[in-house]
Amino acid sequence: VTNQAGDAGAAIAPAGSGRPAAPVVGMVGGGQLARMTCQAAVGLGIGFRVLAADAGESAAQVCAGTQLGDYRSDADLAAFAAGCDVVTFDHEHVPGAQLAALERAGMTIRPGSRALRLTQDKRVMREWLTGFGVACPPFTEVASAGQIARFAAAHGWPVVLKAVSGGYDGRGVWVCGTADAAADVLAHAGEHGLELIAERHVAFRQELAALVARSPAGQGAAYPVVRTVQRDGICHEVLAPAPGLPPGRRAEAQQLALAIAAELGVAGLLAVELFDTADGLLVNELAMRPHNSGHWTIEGSVTSQFEQHLRAVLNLPLGAPDLAGRHAVMVNVLGGDDPSDLHDRLIHVMAADPGAKVHLYGKVVRPGRKVGHVTVVGDDLAQLRGRASRAASYLSRGLAEE
Amino acid sequence: VTNQAGDAGAAIAPAGSGRPAAPVVGMVGGGQLARMTCQAAVGLGIGFRVLAADAGESAAQVCAGTQLGDYRSDADLAAFAAGCDVVTFDHEHVPGAQLAALERAGMTIRPGSRALRLTQDKRVMREWLTGFGVACPPFTEVASAGQIARFAAAHGWPVVLKAVSGGYDGRGVWVCGTADAAADVLAHAGEHGLELIAERHVAFRQELAALVARSPAGQGAAYPVVRTVQRDGICHEVLAPAPGLPPGRRAEAQQLALAIAAELGVAGLLAVELFDTADGLLVNELAMRPHNSGHWTIEGSVTSQFEQHLRAVLNLPLGAPDLAGRHAVMVNVLGGDDPSDLHDRLIHVMAADPGAKVHLYGKVVRPGRKVGHVTVVGDDLAQLRGRASRAASYLSRGLAEE
Numbered sequence: 001v002t003n004q005a006g007d008a009g010a011a012i013a014p015a016g017s018g019r020p021a022a023p024v025v026g027m028v029g030g031g032q033l034a035r036m037t038c039q040a041a042v043g044l045g046i047g048f049r050v051l052a053a054d055a056g057e058s059a060a061q062v063c064a065g066t067q068l069g070d071y072r073s074d075a076d077l078a079a080f081a082a083g084c085d086v087v088t089f090d091h092e093h094v095p096g097a098q099l100a101a102l103e104r105a106g107m108t109i110r111p112g113s114r115a116l117r118l119t120q121d122k123r124v125m126r127e128w129l130t131g132f133g134v135a136c137p138p139f140t141e142v143a144s145a146g147q148i149a150r151f152a153a154a155h156g157w158p159v160v161l162k163a164v165s166g167g168y169d170g171r172g173v174w175v176c177g178t179a180d181a182a183a184d185v186l187a188h189a190g191e192h193g194l195e196l197i198a199e200r201h202v203a204f205r206q207e208l209a210a211l212v213a214r215s216p217a218g219q220g221a222a223y224p225v226v227r228t229v230q231r232d233g234i235c236h237e238v239l240a241p242a243p244g245l246p247p248g249r250r251a252e253a254q255q256l257a258l259a260i261a262a263e264l265g266v267a268g269l270l271a272v273e274l275f276d277t278a279d280g281l282l283v284n285e286l287a288m289r290p291h292n293s294g295h296w297t298i299e300g301s302v303t304s305q306f307e308q309h310l311r312a313v314l315n316l317p318l319g320a321p322d323l324a325g326r327h328a329v330m331v332n333v334l335g336g337d338d339p340s341d342l343h344d345r346l347i348h349v350m351a352a353d354p355g356a357k358v359h360l361y362g363k364v365v366r367p368g369r370k371v372g373h374v375t376v377v378g379d380d381l382a383q384l385r386g387r388a389s390r391a392a393s394y395l396s397r398g399l400a401e402e
Numbered sequence: 403v404t405n406q407a408g409d410a411g412a413a414i415a416p417a418g419s420g421r422p423a424a425p426v427v428g429m430v431g432g433g434q435l436a437r438m439t440c441q442a443a444v445g446l447g448i449g450f451r452v453l454a455a456d457a458g459e460s461a462a463q464v465c466a467g468t469q470l471g472d473y474r475s476d477a478d479l480a481a482f483a484a485g486c487d488v489v490t491f492d493h494e495h496v497p498g499a500q501l502a503a504l505e506r507a508g509m510t511i512r513p514g515s516r517a518l519r520l521t522q523d524k525r526v527m528r529e530w531l532t533g534f535g536v537a538c539p540p541f542t543e544v545a546s547a548g549q550i551a552r553f554a555a556a557h558g559w560p561v562v563l564k565a566v567s568g569g570y571d572g573r574g575v576w577v578c579g580t581a582d583a584a585a586d587v588l589a590h591a592g593e594h595g596l597e598l599i600a601e602r603h604v605a606f607r608q609e610l611a612a613l614v615a616r617s618p619a620g621q622g623a624a625y626p627v628v629r630t631v632q633r634d635g636i637c638h639e640v641l642a643p644a645p646g647l648p649p650g651r652r653a654e655a656q657q658l659a660l661a662i663a664a665e666l667g668v669a670g671l672l673a674v675e676l677f678d679t680a681d682g683l684l685v686n687e688l689a690m691r692p693h694n695s696g697h698w699t700i701e702g703s704v705t706s707q708f709e710q711h712l713r714a715v716l717n718l719p720l721g722a723p724d725l726a727g728r729h730a731v732m733v734n735v736l737g738g739d740d741p742s743d744l745h746d747r748l749i750h751v752m753a754a755d756p757g758a759k760v761h762l763y764g765k766v767v768r769p770g771r772k773v774g775h776v777t778v779v780g781d782d783l784a785q786l787r788g789r790a791s792r793a794a795s796y797l798s799r800g801l802a803e804e
Contacts, residue, residue: 022745022764039444042437042464045745045762045774062444064466221756299726302757302779317753324701324726324779343424343447351719354623355704360447362424372447377704377726 022046023314026084028071030057032361032370033090033290033306036298038063040306046314051080058361059090074101081107088268088313089289092119093166110216110267110313111288118264119288123164123197129283132263134256136283137275139199148182148198155200161185164195173233175201202282204275208242209293210257211305213312213321216267221308221318222254223301228273228293234370235292237389238330240300240323243381245276253281260286269294269309292332292370297321299357300328300377325377331388333358333372335365336397342371349374349391356391424448425716428486430473432459434763434772435492435692435708438700440465442708448716453482460763461492476503483509490670490715491691494521495568512618512669512715513690520666521690525566525599534665536658537684539677541601550584550600557602563587566597575635577603604684606677610644611695612659613707615714615723618669623710623720624656625703630675630695636772637694639791640732642702642725645783647678655683662688671696671711694734694772699723701759702730702779727779733790735760735774737767738799744773751776751793758793 022045027034030052038059041048049065060066067083069076071094078101081087086108099113109116118125129136138155142148152159159182163172172194176182189196207230211223227242228235242250257272264270271291273284294305303311303319311318342365349358353376360372374391376384424447429436432454440461443450451467462468469485471478473496480503483489488510501515511518520527531538540557544550554561561584565574574596578584591598609632613625629644630637644652659674666672673693675686696707705713705721713720744767751760755778762774776793778786 021743022762035444038464039441042441043759043761045748045764048464060466062440062450062466064462064464064468066466302759311752316749318756319752320756322757341423346447347718350713350721354720354722355724357445357704359445360424362447 023085024049024065024083025310025313026051026065026080026087027059027090028077028080028087028094029090030054030059030066031090032058032363034059035062035361036295036304036359037090037290037306037309040304040310044307044310046310047084048310049080049084051076056364058363061362072098074098077102078105078107081105086110086313088309089116091289092116092287096120111270112265112267115264115266115288119286121165122162122285123195125286126197129260129286132260134260134283135280137200137202139197142186142196142198145179145183145186148176148186149179151198152179152182158201160199160201161189161196162199163189164197166194171233202275202277202284204277204282206242206244206276207284208245208253208274208276208281209238209291210253210272210274211269211291211294211297212254212257212261212272213269213305213308213318214258214261214266215312215318216315218262219318220258220261221303221321222258223294223297223305223321224323225250225253226293226296232368234334234368235332237332237385238293238296239381239385240296240328240330242276249276249281256281256283267315268312269305292373295359295373296328296330296375298359299375300324300330326379327381327384328375328377329381329384329388330373330375331392332370333360333374333392333395335363335367335369335371337367338365338397342395345395345397349394352394353387353391356387358391358395425487426451426467426485427712427715428453428467428482428489429461429492430479430482430489430496431492432456432461432468433492434460434765436461437464437763438697438706438761439492439692439708439711442706442712446709446712448712449486450712451482451486453478458766460765463764474500476500479504480507480509483507488512488715490711491518493691494518494689498522514667514669517666517668517690521688523567524564524687525597527688528599531662531685531688534662536662537682539602539604539684539686541599544588544598544600547581547585547588550578550588551581553600554581554584560603562601562603563591563598564601565591566599568596573635604677604679604686606679606684608644608646608678609686610647610655610676610678610683611640611693612655612674612676613671613693613696613699614656614659614663614674615671615707615710615720616660616663616668617714617720618717620664621720622660622663623705623723624660625696625699625707625723626725627652627655628695628698634770636734636736636770638734639787640695640698641783641787642698642730642732644678651678651683658683658685669717670714671707694775697761697775698730698732698777700761701777702726702732728781729783729786730777730779731783731786731790732775732777733794734772735762735776735794735797737765737769737771737773739769740767740799744797747797747799751796754796755789755793758789760793760797 024047026049035058050059050063052060158177174185224241227239229237261270271287275282298304426449428451437460452461452465454462560579563576576587626643629641631639663672673689677684700706
């Protein structure tokens with residue numbers, strides 16, 4: 001692998017200088033996923049750069065290899081990619097035209113633009129999954145109250161309406177109990193130019209996430225399947241491994257994720273969000289990047305998802321995805337109503353629980369925004385859930401418990 | 403804690419901006435200890451800066467808050483300290499006059515200049531330890547062949563000669579089996595203006611390190627006592643916990659380290675290197691910073707020594723120092739004779755052992771220089787020692803096995 005370090009960013013020297021000839025990974029996006037990937041890159045001794053919009057973004061605060069620019073700009077993306085051996089992403093928002101242009105220019109994009117396309121369009125994703133034989137909740141495109149009413153007549157209320165693109169963390173997802181509620185969403189979508197799909201509201205036993213990594217060489221690694229607990233459409237709590245999941249269904253979820261990753265030629269991480277139902281597994285969403293459901297791996301697995309993503313996009317041998325303890329529990333920290341006191345609250349959490357691992361993202365605190373997470377690892381699941389929940393709730397100033 | 407972020411470095415905003423009002427720690431020195439402390443700072447959401455001599459130094463490559471300057475310059479140190487709430491150190495080489503000037507200017511230096519003074523002068527350290535009632539190997543100042551001969555007559559050959567200041571990693575330490583060998587060292591010391599002490603060569607069962615943290619509030623935390631295995635005066639292997647150490651002696655070592663930290667008013671980490679002998683424990687060296695004998699804590703303890711040092715210097719509640727597995731083994735990676743192929747060798751180690759945690763420091767490879775380390779955590783100590791040794795040996799290109 002050659003090193004093409006430019007003027008900006010980490011001072012990684014070329015081969016022959018006496019410094020290791022390490023490759024450079026560039027991550028588009030300056031959020032907390034890039035911030036935690038930056039931490040993992042330090043240990044691997046590789047070069048790491050971030051394309052951020054603003055020097056105050058979560059990853060830009062800590063990454064020596066930060067370049068400022070707009071991910072929607074061909075020129076900014078090309079300048080960024082020129083200093084990198086591999087370009088990867090901490091979000092799904094880079095337009096397909098820009099991705100395709102980078103690939104035409106010979107840049108290595110991982111995952112590739114074809115796989116990323118699925119994560120940018122929920123309709124395309126569901127059509128692809130269905131075509132590949134993967135069970136998903138029933139869905140259809142909807143553009144009128146009549147279409148929604150017909151879908152509800154077939155599948156019952158509530159109906160889940162989702163924006164085809166642009167949504168995340170509960171944005172762009174509406175659970176509608178009545179035709180009136182659906183009409184309001186339809187009006188909102190019309191005002192904002194959003195296309196919608198309707199999905200059956202699934203009665204699940206638990207929500208699961210199957211996180212796998214796949215390298216261009218074809219190596220795969222599957223993390224233990226976890227339970228995710230959502231609140232208001234945002235991931236609230238993750239339990240690793242998922243309690244009460246029969247071994248057969250666990251293996252099915254892992255094999256499904258590995259098969260999707262292989263079929264799509266994913267290079268990097270693939271998170272598959274699933275509903276565990278009485279009738280089997282249904283796939284809800286795909287993400288091809290480090291994922292909130294995998295934050296527990298920093299302390300709870302031999303290889304963190306962030307290190308694993310770097311290994312995979314660099315086509316390095318993958319790390320062991322085994323649990324480092326018996327159970328790990330992660331709870332997200334959401335912003336409360338006082339933006340300035342997060343550090344003061346951290347002191348109390350540290351004093352109350354010396355074993356809780358708090359990760360703060362350096363983000364501007366706004367009510368309900370993800371600003372950090374807490375992970376605890378140990379033997380007693382009920383105790384761990386209590387500890388993680390108390391720490392995160394205190395940091396969130398009670399919002400998480402409302 | 404107020405935030406005094408200046409122009410350079412991490413973009414941490416003041417209170418009221420909506421971003422957490424996190425304190426800023428500045429670390430003087432750009433080596434691997436600062437690099438790994440930078441990693442820990444990311445998770446805590448605090449500001450972190452490094453004063454490095456050169457943008458290519460290990461920590462400067464990765465730390466967004468890097469400032470370039472000379473730690474021997476009053477002006478550079480003052481400019482660096484002005485942007486930090488607390489200043490700490492990744493080495494012992496900042497001259498006492500500069501430290502005292504910073505303290506007079508009202509800067510918070512942790513550990514303080516009085517404690518740091520001990521780590522800069524082996525004679526002062528030994529005199530202080532002896533005065534505090536701590537057993538050390540017998541020693542005396544020596545400036546002539548006659549003085550060395552008299553010391554050897556009392557304590558036997560070999561005699562250990564040590565430079566009073568400036569030595570580390572085996573530099574400045576000579577084990578002399580004969581008067582002729584001692585005369586050569588005496589001549590070398592004369593040429594380089596080094597003062598020497600002579601120490602009795604101790605017959606030990608094993609070498610130990612007791613790592614503790616102490617906060618300004620007086621809280622202490624003691625890590626499990628480890629065995630350190632030296633090669634050519636450089637730390638080669640660390641076993642956590644130290645095998646075969648009776649509980650009474652383990653507790654004695656921890657209490658000794660905590661007592662020294664309290665008596666010296668250390669704020670931060672204190673590593674006490676010890677000889678475990680048939681007659682009891684003898685203190686060999688003190689270090690007041692993250693220490694090579696504590697690198698295993700990144701994966702092997704609930705709280706890494708780097709996070710713990712940051713907590714301690716910020717007077718935050720200390721983290722749990724418990725083992726995260728049954729055993730952890732760390733082996734240093736030393737530079738081999740080919741400077742350019744470290745990354746290529748990493749690929750093979752990753753393929754051979756997916757659970758080995760390799761940390762590379764981004765340093766220029768020179769034969770015998772510390773350029774990384776490998777840690778493995780698990781249940782079978784003999785197996786772990788084999789895995790860590792094989793991985794490090796391969797990365798070191800055989801040098802570590804010579």
